[in-house]
Amino acid sequence: MAIKIMPLTPVIGAEVTGVDLSDPKPGDVEAVRKALTDRQVLFFRDQDVLAPEAQVAFAAAFGPLHTHPAAPQMAGHPEIFVIHAHRESRVANGNGWHTDVSCDVEPPMATLLQLHVLPPTGGDTLFSSMFAAFESLSPVMQAFLASLTATHASEHVYRGRYADRGVDDSNRTYPSAVHPVVRTHPWSGRQALYVNPSFTTRINELTTDESQALLDYLYRHQQRPEFQVRFRWTPNAVAFWDNRCTQHFALWDYWPEERKGHRVTIQGERPYHDPDSVPRHAAHPITKLARRL
Numbered sequence: 001m002a003i004k005i006m007p008l009t010p011v012i013g014a015e016v017t018g019v020d021l022s023d024p025k026p027g028d029v030e031a032v033r034k035a036l037t038d039r040q041v042l043f044f045r046d047q048d049v050l051a052p053e054a055q056v057a058f059a060a061a062f063g064p065l066h067t068h069p070a071a072p073q074m075a076g077h078p079e080i081f082v083i084h085a086h087r088e089s090r091v092a093n094g095n096g097w098h099t100d101v102s103c104d105v106e107p108p109m110a111t112l113l114q115l116h117v118l119p120p121t122g123g124d125t126l127f128s129s130m131f132a133a134f135e136s137l138s139p140v141m142q143a144f145l146a147s148l149t150a151t152h153a154s155e156h157v158y159r160g161r162y163a164d165r166g167v168d169d170s171n172r173t174y175p176s177a178v179h180p181v182v183r184t185h186p187w188s189g190r191q192a193l194y195v196n197p198s199f200t201t202r203i204n205e206l207t208t209d210e211s212q213a214l215l216d217y218l219y220r221h222q223q224r225p226e227f228q229v230r231f232r233w234t235p236n237a238v239a240f241w242d243n244r245c246t247q248h249f250a251l252w253d254y255w256p257e258e259r260k261g262h263r264v265t266i267q268g269e270r271p272y273h274d275p276d277s278v279p280r281h282a283a284h285p286i287t288k289l290a291r292r293l
Helices: 028-039 052-060 130-135 139-146 208-222 285-291
Strands: 004-007 014-017 041-044 080-085 110-117 125-129 149-153 176-180 182-184 191-193 200-203 228-231 238-242 246-250 259-266
Touching (some): 004 028, 028 041, 028 238, 041 228, 052 080, 052 110, 125 130, 130 285, 139 182, 139 191, 176 182, 200 208
Parallel strands (some): 014 041
Antiparallel strands (some): 004 014, 041 238, 080 259, 110 238, 110 259, 125 228, 125 246, 149 200
């Protein structure tokens, strides 16, 4: 069956058919990589339940795998993070805009998530394009942001977060890193905003008040609906997103129902900004329209 890529919005997201993630054919990985570069997040429906070995193997075809700095690990498969929220949960993973583990010096390049247990309704995931968010800003604002760096910390997110799942982090140190506010995508050459409300704590070159005011503006801007795609999960569907150019928000609107699945992340490079980068993918016209709205 031929691979088909069906865009879901003008700027982000596509459903992919013709790929069996448990048994990819020659050429499938490169086709998926190309589609991910263009669409930023891909969705695969009608998949079988991926054995841990199969999910790890598919993700590893894109690079070495990342281990979460805080979450409990699956026995025998430390690369797999079990996503699980239910009636007794204190928190639900992803319930707020973020990009995965941006506090790491080398944050994850991409994330591959399959959900096996779904609530009857709710539990959708929103994704927002940080390419579109950046490209819709005025040239003056783009240049200003490109001169800045931001601190991404994690203790305020992770400390005690997994206590109900048996994690004792009383003696653990959590990562923190400084990244450019605008990062260059190494595959496409496009520029993306790289601050998020979960991990970013301040813009380093500004005063505290200036930093907070600018971050508040950028967060509102990043969350504009025209930059987003919303995914309604079906049993065993898979989402594959590029953390270098997207943010996501997994809605916890289904309590007390259950939602469960397996997540694998792929190591990335240290974020950088290349002012001379020439984008190999044109911005969609909607980003120009967004400047006037």
